[in-house]
Structure formats: C-alpha cells, structure tokens
Amino acid sequence: MADRRGSVLVLTNNYDVTSDVVLRILAARRVPVARLDPGTDPYAGASLSAVYGTGEQRGILRTPSRTLDLTQVRSVWVRRPSPYEGPPGLDGQDRRFAAEQSFWGTGGILASLPGAHYVNHPWDNRAAEYKPAQLATARRSGFLVPDTLITSDEREAREFAAREPGGVVYKPVWNTPYRVDGRPHSVWVREVRGHEITSAVTMCPHMFQTKVDKAFDARVTVVGDLLFGARIDSPDLDWRHRQDLMRCEPIAVPEAVAYSVAAYRDHFRLVYGAFDFAVTADDTWYFLECNPNGQWAWQPPEITDAVAHAIADRLEKGSGT
Incomplete structure (x- = not known):
C-alpha cells in the first residue's frame, strides 16, 4: 500500500470510543497517529499555529504529549470533535467571540492542510448535512424518495x-x-x-x-467504493429509539442502489457516508437520509470490523487513495 510520510490526525472528542476501533488497527500497523479535539484541547494545553506566505505554508500542532508538523499530515479523520464553545472561564460576548475565532481560525487551519487526505473534509460534511440538499441530491442520483x-x-x-x-x-x-x-x-x-x-x-x-409501508430498514455504510449493507428489524418506526429491541444482520445491496450511492457520494465528495433506507415487502428501497458522519460500530461484528479496516486503509494510504 502506498504510504505518505507523516501522521494521521484524528479530530474527535475524548469520549469517542468508535474511533478507538480504527486507532487500534493503525497502531498495529505502526502508523503514527495524533488525536485532537479542536473544540476543547486548546484550553487544556494544546496549541496550533500556521504560517502562510508567498513561498511557503507551514504549521505546528503542540499537545501535552507531542509536536506535529502539519505539512507532514498524511490524512485527517474528522470524527466527532466537540463544538467550538469558547473557554469555559469566559462568559457572554467574550466567550462567543473566542468561540467564533476558534471556529474560523482553528477550524480553517485544520481544513486546509496541504496534501492531506480528508475523511471527510469538514466543509463537505457540512454541505451534506442539510436535509433539503440530501433529498434534492438523492432524487437526482436516482434514488426513490418518499x-x-x-x-x-x-x-x-x-x-x-x-x-x-x-x-x-x-x-x-x-x-x-x-x-x-x-x-x-x-x-x-x-x-x-x-x-x-x-x-x-x-x-x-x-x-x-x-410514511413508507416498510418491511424493514436498511443501513448502507460506505467507505470509498466499498459498501456494507445491514438489515434492521425493529418494532419501532424509528429504530434508533430502542436499539436494544432491534435485530441487525448483513444484507446485499441492490445494484441500482449501489449505483445511486456512487452518484450521491460523488456529488458531495464524500469518502464516508451512512445511508438509511426503508425497504418494502417487494424489496423497493426508499432513500431516507445520509449522515456523512454517522456512527457505525453498533452493527454486527463482521460489518464493524470490515468498516474499521476500510477506514484504516484510507487513512494509512493518505492522498494516494
């Protein structure tokens, strides 16, 4: 596998156990990893600096445990970073000011690392989160939409x-x-x-x-060109309500659905996506939504393991993916 020199940068909160599944794989492969929660870590000893000039762009991330040259980041995994809420010691407009400066400053630096491969780029994530845009794109991509x-x-x-x-x-x-x-x-x-x-x-x-007269729900987790389908049977209209009552098992993804997934993913430039469908008794798949940063480690072990390795592959390979 092609290897771009440098670390994988994981942007997520300190309680994100899902990221640990992938980080263990990268550790076994001896891929260096730096973990940062840009919404909170700058108030706990981390710092970020960037220089932009006619002849150069460089930057340094410093945490209590390491120093990272931002020009040598091979991949950025935008998982579940905390929101930019500002220093907890400030109140009112001072905290709002600091929070917005962090969003546009820190967030802008981390979204502009030269040569890094993003899973997904934060701006692509945001564009793909708007429900009206999802529905409009799904229709143009060939999905059936309620x-x-x-x-x-x-x-x-x-x-x-x-x-x-x-x-x-x-x-x-x-x-x-x-x-x-x-x-x-x-x-x-x-x-x-x-x-x-x-x-x-x-x-x-x-x-x-x-309301779709569905026989079951389906989740299709997408990593690049790889699709991992899961059938979800639940007594609830919304299977997320009582996940302890749902049953989940692998399922094949119809070719027509896979074709539309590819068109949808290309439109939003997504590397990763979690697609949800309602499936009728005659096997008609209706698009419901696509979470560009949806959770995936709750699925059966064989799917969770396959998704984790697919994400690790993308992060390890970097911009050569």
Whole structure:
C-alpha cells in the first residue's frame, strides 16, 4: 500500500470510543497517529499555529504529549470533535467571540492542510448535512424518495397530511440538542395526523414525509467504493429509539442502489457516508437520509470490523487513495 510520510490526525472528542476501533488497527500497523479535539484541547494545553506566505505554508500542532508538523499530515479523520464553545472561564460576548475565532481560525487551519487526505473534509460534511440538499441530491442520483414537505405553513402541512392515505411522519431537519427538565431528550421520527398539526409549525421549518409501508430498514455504510449493507428489524418506526429491541444482520445491496450511492457520494465528495433506507415487502428501497458522519460500530461484528479496516486503509494510504 502506498504510504505518505507523516501522521494521521484524528479530530474527535475524548469520549469517542468508535474511533478507538480504527486507532487500534493503525497502531498495529505502526502508523503514527495524533488525536485532537479542536473544540476543547486548546484550553487544556494544546496549541496550533500556521504560517502562510508567498513561498511557503507551514504549521505546528503542540499537545501535552507531542509536536506535529502539519505539512507532514498524511490524512485527517474528522470524527466527532466537540463544538467550538469558547473557554469555559469566559462568559457572554467574550466567550462567543473566542468561540467564533476558534471556529474560523482553528477550524480553517485544520481544513486546509496541504496534501492531506480528508475523511471527510469538514466543509463537505457540512454541505451534506442539510436535509433539503440530501433529498434534492438523492432524487437526482436516482434514488426513490418518499414525498416530502418542508414548511412553516400550517395550512400546507395539514393539506399534505390529508393527501397521504398511508399517513405521514414528522422528522426534525436537524438533531438539535434538547432538554426536558434538565435531562437530554431526543426527538424521534413519529407518525402525525392532520389534527395534530398546530400553529406551532409556523415557528420554524418542519419536515413531513409520506410514511413508507416498510418491511424493514436498511443501513448502507460506505467507505470509498466499498459498501456494507445491514438489515434492521425493529418494532419501532424509528429504530434508533430502542436499539436494544432491534435485530441487525448483513444484507446485499441492490445494484441500482449501489449505483445511486456512487452518484450521491460523488456529488458531495464524500469518502464516508451512512445511508438509511426503508425497504418494502417487494424489496423497493426508499432513500431516507445520509449522515456523512454517522456512527457505525453498533452493527454486527463482521460489518464493524470490515468498516474499521476500510477506514484504516484510507487513512494509512493518505492522498494516494
């Protein structure tokens, strides 16, 4: 395998156990790795500097355990870094100022390393996270897409629900952190009826989608040209709600779906993607979404191991991939 000199830089939080699965593989291959949480580590002894000039671009990352020449980074794995929230010792506008300077400064440096291979590039991740862009791209890529309405108009939402005899579901367009009585609360996909739609819809865009009469769900985890399919059987509309009740097993990905996955991935320039589908009894696959940075280590061991090795291969090979 071609080898670009230098380290793999992993951008993630300190509690990301999924990244450890890949890091153990890289350690066994003696690939040097540096781990950084750009949202928090600068407040715990890390520092980042970059120089840009007519004849050069260079930079240094210093952590309590090592010093890394940024021009020698072969790959960057953008896993699950913490958000840029600013130093915890600051309040109000000072903290917001520091947080935004970090987002644009630190984030900009880490997104512009010369010659590095990104999995995925953070700007590509962000572009691919918008639900309307996902649906528009899925349709152009040849996927079957359930009829979907994104609106803040109560009347349109009620009319859409009334036109769908099989029912509609509500999905948030973004998984915003939400708390009820101080405790984290998830907003799951749920079925809604016209009379449940109120003027609260006018407060922000809401996403309503035709309910697919599915036999099961499918997850297709993509690493480059490699596809890893999993069938998910769950008693819940949203299988994420009670994962302890779901069953998951490998499944073959239809050729037509694989073709559309490739077109979708090329459009957003994704190396990695987690595609979700609703599959009907006659084996019709409906695109639901693609998380460009979705979790994958919860799948059966044979899939988890294959995905981990595929990611490690990309990171080890670097820009020659």
